[in-house]
Amino acid sequence: MIPERARIWKEGREGKGPVIYWMTRDQRAEENWALAFAQELALERRAPLAVVFALKEEFLGAAMRQYGFMLRGLEEVERTLRDKEIPFVLLQGDPGETVPDFVREHSASALVTDFSPLATKRAWMEKAEEGLDLPLREVDAHNVVPCWVASPKQEYAARTFRPKVRRLLPIFCEDPPAVQVHPHPWDLDAGVSWDRLRRDLRVDRSVPEVEWIKPGAAAARRALRRFLGEKLSRYDGDRNDPTLDGQSNLSPYLHFGQISAQRVALEAAKWEADPRSKAAFLEELVVRRELSDNFCFYNRGYDTFDAFPAWARKTLDEHRNDPREYLYDQEELEGAKTHDPLWNAAQREMVVRGKMHGYLRMYWAKKILEWTDSPEEALKIAIYLNDRYELDGRDPSGYVGIAWSIGGVHDRAWKEREIFGKVRYMSLRGARSKFDVGSYIERIESLD
Incomplete structure (x- = not known):
């Protein structure tokens, strides 16, 4: 992995215990730079590895519609990780408290998390680091070009951001590494009762789940194939007409990290399609989407x-x-x-x-x-x-x-x-x- 994808959030003392990947934004078990980086650390130390997700109820106005989509995707993550001998642990409560509690309980040697520019994740990390003396590393598994590498400042517009990203794409647009079966098992009591969790979750249920889109990494891959085969060549002409089915419908999957934007970009770039449509789609996927991360990362009052x-x-x-x-x-x-x-x-x-x-x-x-x-x-x-x-x-x-x-x-x-x-x-x-x-x-x- 290119070293610039990761950065030290907090220095600390290296130990000999297991490695923890604190999953937040990138909720997938494959093609995940943060998980791959955590596994690399664990392999170097011949240590066990676990993935931890901290579920916070009443999160920024989300209702059962969003929680349901997320939890069904995480259920698939657990199954995939089980096949790789990597336990998946679901914690409930404030992530800034539950994650460091788990790390201390199991005497972990390192904590890795994925990147988000939003204030809530930053607050969790700032709270978590107060009670930890081990290194906390952050990996941008969401953007093709890591946010802190793409630009060192808030960009004025796409026209100022675009050349910076395009210059770096040949370096960072590489195939994400595969996560392997982990050779150092960890016998954690980590099973999740998903049906009971969905039933008992204290969340606004007046906004119900939807049926037209299926959650999870497998469904995301199917949606990508369908878009490439049926819509990409018409994207430039159809995308701004609400009467046409011209959009990719990938945004829910990208938001929850159920598919890697890197994979979407790689597949779209090599697909035989109208060049203008490919360019328009990649502009939205890479330049415009990553410009949004740039804005929220460098402007703390992004919602004011x-x-x-x-x-x-x-x-x-x-x-x-x-x-x-x-x-x-x-x-x-x-x-x-x-x-x-x-x-x-x-x-x-x-x-x-x-x-x-x-x-x-x-x-x-x-x-x-x-x-x-x-x-x-x-x-x-x-x-x-x-x-x-x-x-x-x-x-x-x-x-x-x-x-x-x-x-x-x-x-x-x-x-x-x-x-x-x-x-x-x-x-x-x-x-x-x-x-x-x-x-x-x-x-x-x-x-x-």
Whole structure:
């Protein structure tokens, strides 16, 4: 493994005990740089290896829809690891407390975790390191180019980030190593009663699981093959039309780490398809997705008004008191009770399916800005709805997509207008010029 994929989060004293991989964001047993790195450490020491996942209830507004998808994927992880003689341990409680407790209980020699730029994971790690005297290492198993290598600073836009990533891709775009059967077994009492766990989990069950997409690494691989074979060549032309089935539908799998973005990129790059479509897909998968990680990593207030660029904060401040023709509160928006049939349909798609079309996510968020009292209120409501209903909520791409729509993040100033100031505007009339709005609304109404 290229050494730059890993970094020391906390120095510590090396011991002789087992190695622990603290799995968080990258929930897969194959093609996982963090797990491979942990196994490499364990093999060097001839030590046992275990994978630990700490389950926290009431996590950032997630409901049974997201917990169910995650837990079914983790059940597959446990089965795969069992075949490799690597125990999978599910802890319940605050990860910042339960993980170091487990490490101390078993006198581990090293702790490895996967990378996330979000504040919650950082807080867990900061809390965990207080009670540990062993090394804590972090491996970016989520991005093709490790976040801290791609750029040493917050990037202004895709045009400043893109050349940096492209220059590094030949170095980092390599096949992930296979995790082998571990030769140093660890007889841990680590079995998980998955049905009982799902039944007893204290979580909001008013947002149910969905059936149109199946969770887990095997399902993710099938979805990738289907996308490459049936959609990739049409991606450039179809991806922004909500009436067409042109998107990859891989975002839930990428969010939960059930498939490696590296594998998706490698397979798409070698697939015989229209070059423009391949380029458009890889731009979204690598440049845009990893730009979101860059933003959240270097901007600690990524989900606040203060994270917006200076020009956007200034123009939104200047238009705070502009009259709104329509004003809706959170309950009305959540219930899709606005005057705009397209917005209502988009909201309904998210509530029912757990995945709104990507083009409409931009329109949806911008209208929330137009119909609420302030940018701060719009941001709060958009994040709440996104994280409550979207399968891929609580993700850097979600936070940045909303910040782009409401606060001009990674965008430029446009023609000034009421409420939006110089933030890019989108309208129902503009949507009608791009796709058959009536057909989309009719399809969403049929979901009932």
